[in-house]
Amino acid sequence: MKLRNIVFSTAALLAISSTAFAQFQNAEKAVDYRKSVFTVMGTHFARIGAVVKGEASYNKEDVAKNAAIVTMMSTLPWQAFGPGTEGGHAKSEIWSDNAKFKSAAEKMQLAVADLNKAAQSGDLDAIKKTFGAAGQACKSCHDDFKKK
Numbered sequence: 001m002k003l004r005n006i007v008f009s010t011a012a013l014l015a016i017s018s019t020a021f022a023q024f025q026n027a028e029k030a031v032d033y034r035k036s037v038f039t040v041m042g043t044h045f046a047r048i049g050a051v052v053k054g055e056a057s058y059n060k061e062d063v064a065k066n067a068a069i070v071t072m073m074s075t076l077p078w079q080a081f082g083p084g085t086e087g088g089h090a091k092s093e094i095w096s097d098n099a100k101f102k103s104a105a106e107k108m109q110l111a112v113a114d115l116n117k118a119a120q121s122g123d124l125d126a127i128k129k130t131f132g133a134a135g136q137a138c139k140s141c142h143d144d145f146k147k148k
């Protein structure tokens with residue numbers, strides 16, 4: 001094989017194997033991105049939490065807005081856990097047991113979607129219930145995959 005062909009096929013292989021990560025210049029950018037997403041998601045999730053715990057008064061519109069933001073943000077962190085993006089508080093099990101990590105991510109997105117449905121309909125009892133389930137889904141993944 002001529003050198004040009006080798007260089008070309010290596011580049012093609014790299015392009016295929018790192019598409020999920022290709023949006024990020026390097027691992028550090030991926031870590032920054034997912035931390036930022038989690039921070040925004042956590043902030044808006046906590047605002048709902050304050051209502052659920054009775055620390056803030058219930059306002060349908062505010063909770064609905066916060067839940068919509070959490071729902072949108074819940075879809076974003078996962079693209080930033082591509083191959084070679086170890087770092088931050090991410091445990092190595094994210095990559096060695098990736099199927100379990102992905103399933104925990106899906107579970108949380110479903111739980112958050114339930115919370116969003118309750119928040120949009122303005123049913124406070126349902127908000128409390130679904131918030132608890134979503135919180136469990138966060139905790140369960142953090143227990144397994146996030147360093148303290």
Ligand code: HEC
Pocket residue numbers: 031034035036038039041042045087088089090091101102104105106108112134135137138139141142145146147
């Ligand atoms: C499938 C796994 C998973 C789920 C589900 C999950 N997280 Fe995380 N979370 C992580 C990992 C891994 C990190 C560490 C990221 C890093 O440092 O690179 C993290 C970090 C965070 C951080 C810290 C960000 C920082 O600046 O270091 C917050 C806040 C957070 N998550 C909130 C939440 C909330 C709120 C939920 C639920 C609505 C949630 N997470 C659900 C895996 C998860």
